Amino acid sequence: MTEATHLNPDESGHAARQRIIATLAAATPEAVAEKYQAIETPDFELVRQPETGLVMVRGRMGGTGSPFNLGEVTVTRCVVRLATGETGSAYSLGRNKEKALQSAVIDALWQRGDARDHIETSVIAPLAASQTEMRETVREETEATKVNFFTMVRGDN
């Protein structure tokens, strides 16, 4: 199996796969569709049809205390198996079934040694880059609203 050269060597266990699934989940349906159309679609079968359901989001009392139930989110998931045997999964907020299906296929392809490099460079890296850029824009816009206090010193006389 060819290792992608840009893979973080510190990523152990499930970390790399978690990163793939998270990057696809964070992308818009349009962005995933665009990438999906650009890759060669492999033969696959549906293990679990794209399905929309609910996940109850939990918070912690005071931020760090015991958990409580905050409210639900819509989530769509899907599992596919490639003709070559790899199983891919997708979990993402929202109700877009096409995105779930395409994400699961991309996740499966990423696990296939001969396709991983291509998926990393042509799908995951650009999606991750645009997500990082959007977060950076938010950070920079937010930073501009930081308060700089100044103290007015009053003379003694």
Next chain:
Amino acid sequence: MYVAVKGGEKAIRNAHKLLAKRRRGDTSVPALTLEQIAEQLAHSVARVMGEGSLYDETLAALAIKQSRGDLIEAAFLMRAYRTTLPRFGYSQPIDTATMLVERRISATYKDLPGGQVLGPTFDYSHRLLDFALAAEEGGAEPSAEMVPALNEAMPRVTDLLGDEGLMEPDQVTDEETPVGDLTRDPLSFPADRDLRLQNLARGDEGFLLALAYSTQRGYGRTHPFAGEIRYGEVEVEFFAEELGFEVTLGSIKVTECQMVNQFKGSAKAAPTFTRGYGLVFGQVERKAMSMAMVDRSLRWQELGEEPVAPAQDVEFVLSHSDNIQATGFVEHLKLPHYVDFQAELDLVRRMRAEWFEKRRQEETGDAAREAAE
């Protein structure tokens, strides 16, 4: 006699057709798109997601469009929709310390690590109507200033106080302790803090605001300071059974409020500040603050205080905070009560007849006595 009545189908059908027409309004005006609602009415969308207890911006936008901007009706539509979906499970508790912060302020510390970051806020605006928005049509797009971000850590103010031992620590139960869920079991009393917070998180903003205000005006004072309010994106993580590991589902926007309140101490424990907590979907600061204040009020028993005010009455607060339940019971009065009312009519007619009969007897009695005298 009870007579079953049927009818009104045609009237109802036509009323709904008329509603659809009125909802659309003047067709020479372009129809609203869901994107427009989600992008430009973000606070309405956040309120509907919070009170509908379902985070999905597009669904909330649809609900607002369908309900003609009636936000309680929209939250009702969200609650109804969620019953059609299967539940996959519970997320890991979100970690607000790792938030992509868009706003973070503290009214207790001027210079705190990470600083005071105002973000998008109505605060400090002059509340003057901006007629430029009324004339808006292809005008200049608003732009925001950008400054290279320092990416400083933004510890929670309560954690800073906690480090000094000045803040009561958050209580953490072990993993096995079940977490109450109002969508699974109806509310019952006494209600622990997990159920109370879930109830408040989906409670009516106006109701919680009024209760919080009442505590400030003296009905169960808690001496609150806004220790910290933060708003931004947090990731939602979910343990996927078939994968055997946690997956990140994406990010949601939440507002968190930490109220810092007056002291508690005992013979065994030194005095510390106490806390009230608010956490809501979207940028809904008013409600997050109100929730934190009401949460603190409802902790009177645990903190050894006297229950003297409505905002401390757990059963009163939790039983009336849900605007879907409240509107259901209030608005059901519009539905036909013809038979109930018929019974009331009979009753009041009988009571009046008895009253007039009694008075007639008294008058004839008086007249007879007068005649005898």
